[in-house]
Amino acid sequence: MNQILLHLGYILMLIALVVRDILWLRSILISAQVSLFCYAFIQGHHLVAFWNFVFVGINLFQVIRIVRERKPIEIDPEFVDLYKSTFHSMTPREFVYFWDMGQIKEAGADVLIRQGEHQDELLLLMSGSVDVIKSGKLIAQLSQGNFMSEMSFITGEPASASVRSSGYVQYVAWSRAKLNDLRKLNPQLSIKLQGILGRDLINKIKSTTSY
Secondary structure (H helix, E strand, O other): OHHHHHHHHHHHHHHHHHOOOHHHHHHHHHHHHHHHHHHHHHHOOHHHHHHHHHHHHHHHHHHHHHHHHHOOOOOOHHHHHHHHHHOOOOOHHHHHHHHHHOEEEEEOOEEEEOOOOOOOEEEEEEEOOEEEEEOOEEEEEEOOOOEEOHHHHHHOOOOOOEEEEOOOEEEEEEEHHHHHHHHHHOHHHHHHHHHHHHHHHHHHHHOOOOO
8 A cells, every 4th residue: 555655656657747727736746745645655755745835835725725716716896998908918907917917097178298207107088188298388298098208108208198087087007116016027918008008109100299
């Protein structure tokens, strides 16, 4: 019986080496390490049993984490259209994670961005519309789903145009500090965000509304 547990443990570890899915890999490793733990405990190899017990605990923790990450997540119905139109390259979980990093703000008739000033926040218009004004001339009007002055935010240069709302608007603001943290903690999501900003700029250029 003891030899069966030993061979079973090694066979399961061998199978785990050829499994591509990380969830199955860790699940098989748990079975292998439980088998090796039982073998070592029965044989009196308490140090070996201890380390296999530790490995079981680590892999069990990782399995729970992976299952939680793969669990379907629902996007707030209020933001579904915005997700589909602007953030569709992100997974729903990535979108919710990124969205929660921002802060929803409101404004009346006001200047949201001033020409010549540096931008410490990335802004996305949620409702209402804004005018983009350069040197006193109206060059564009932006509506829901458009980023505002993202080029100056990306480059760190002063805004080349002002953004002004003529009525009530709601928008989301992501601070530069949080987006810098995102770049370090989740590079893949940060790259997706850069792609989204790039597409937004291309659409503005195509419609002759660059700013």
